[in-house]
Ligand code: SPV
């Protein structure tokens with residue numbers, strides 16, 4: 001479990017606000033990592049594994065809801081999911097808020113609601129609503145106009161009431177087939193508009209787009225990356241280039257799909273639970289993750305005993 005604490009004058013230990021935890025992670029000199037989750041349970045698993053933060057992946061949340069990553073789930077449905085994730089954990093969540101689900105005005109309302117639900121950060125990308133996942137026909141995807149997207153960033157920063165809430169601006173220039181100069185132009189504009197960090201996305205199997213940006217960008221602001229496609233790049237290469245945050249973007253969803261497919265097929269074929277029982281967690285483990293013991297203790301305090 002994450003134990004970022006501050007000591008008060010009375011010596012009490014208080015957990016840092018999730019926003020502050022996230023901002024410190026973004027701004028630290030160390031390379032940091034967050035992992036995807038898509039519901040309350042997977043969020044808790046990310047936290048228990050030791051991660052300092054959670055990526056509320058649009059791809060994973062939509063897939064877990066049984067819909068496509070094309071804004072088929074409404075923004076309030078996504079908000080409901082991220083609220084369960086936030087309630088289940090003590091580490092910060094960055095929500096993948098796609099394009100902000102509309103224009104600057106939708107972004108303002110989104111920021112207000114995310115802060116109410118104790119979500120520490122959001123990432124918005126410079127595409128058009130409804131978005132399409134970056135790995136589906138990226139070249140056909142239209143980018144937002146730079147000044148319009150800057151307006152969204154400014155609107156978000158002007159709306160947040162907690163100064164540590166973070167807005168990460170995601171550049172889709174490489175995804176949409178534009179080059180380094182377009183990516184750099186956008187990075188500079190978004191940072192000047194108030195973004196706390198820039199996420200540079202790439203669909204290449206090597207990290208060359210990212211490393212070109214790091215070379216030319218000259219350390220002006222924290223950079224966030226998503227190495228889904230260039231997963232073979234050694235992590236110390238990211239460290240060497242001063243990248244701030246790595247998002248492992250979809251790996252709990254993908255591993256759970258494989259596990260569920262295998263279990264479903266086995267039970268279907270064998271018409272028996274015998275061989276799967278030893279391969280899956282116990283029912284007790286579900287109760288532990290749900291913190292069932294706490295309810296037992298609370299009942300002892302609050303529930304009149306009839307016996
Ligand atoms: C997500 O996890 O939803 C992302 C990352 O946005 S990607 O799928 O690579 O676009």
Ligand code: MG
Nearest residue numbers: 057058059096
């Ligand atoms: Mg996404």
